[in-house]
Amino acid sequence: xxxxxxxxxxxxxxxxxxxxxxxxxxxxxxxxxxxxxxxxxxxxxxxxxxxxxxxxxxxxxxxxxxxxxxxxxxxxxxxxxxxxxxxxxxxxxxxxxxxxxxxxxxxxxxxxxxxx
Amino acid sequence: xxxxxxxxxxxxxxxxxxxxxxxxxxxxxxxxxxxxxxxxxxxxxxxxxxxxxxxxxxxxxxxxxxxxxxxxxxxxxxxxxxxxxxxxxxxxxxxxxxxxxxxxxxxxxxxxxxx
Numbered sequence: 002x003x004x005x006x007x008x009x010x011x012x013x014x015x016x017x018x019x020x021x022x023x024x025x026x027x028x029x030x031x032x033x034x035x036x037x038x039x040x041x042x043x044x045x046x047x048x049x050x051x052x053x054x055x056x057x058x059x060x061x062x063x064x065x066x067x068x069x070x071x072x073x074x075x076x077x078x079x080x081x082x083x084x085x086x087x088x089x090x091x092x093x094x095x096x097x098x099x100x101x102x103x104x105x106x107x108x109x110x111x112x113x114x115x116x117x
Numbered sequence: 118x119x120x121x122x123x124x125x126x127x128x129x130x131x132x133x134x135x136x137x138x139x140x141x142x143x144x145x146x147x148x149x150x151x152x153x154x155x156x157x158x159x160x161x162x163x164x165x166x167x168x169x170x171x172x173x174x175x176x177x178x179x180x181x182x183x184x185x186x187x188x189x190x191x192x193x194x195x196x197x198x199x200x201x202x203x204x205x206x207x208x209x210x211x212x213x214x215x216x217x218x219x220x221x222x223x224x225x226x227x228x229x230x231x232x
Contacts, residue, residue, distance in 0.1 A: 033218055045225075050218060058218075105152060106152075110161045
């Protein structure tokens, strides 16, 4: 069966420090991968998505970046964190079932990031 | 423009009451998919349902039911005889045919079921 792993679960970082959040998917190949952020207002904001290795689409210009070094690995990074980067970060995956149509999103357990 | 609108920010009901969560969407595609997700306090989003635009039949799964009406661009979710375990944030989402790699989420409705 497919599983998604996201870590760490909780992270407290000072302003200006770097960030690296990792997400891996098991049990499937060539998934579409996503990074979402959920700020205090609870809405889900799409940050990045990837349809293949090295292919990253950015939805919101900001000081975050994403990389997909392997088929089932998705990394969210920042060189210098801002206070506004605080939030709940969710990784998700899906599989295309025809044309660019996805069955559904499967979410990781999330990372609560606090930037102080 | 917001593609998915969940106008209800917070709802509180007493246990065993029925509650309906509203979802209004906007799209120009004729083929699209609608979703509902539940986010319990643990944080992980749990998939509840996926409905394609050609299937307007209402669906019932236990205490959960969904009312899809294309005429009003709505996909409402009803919980019958609510329970404390239903307390969560619920998200409605949309995926369009020709941009199917993107999922557009509403801002969520926080449901509190009071015992």
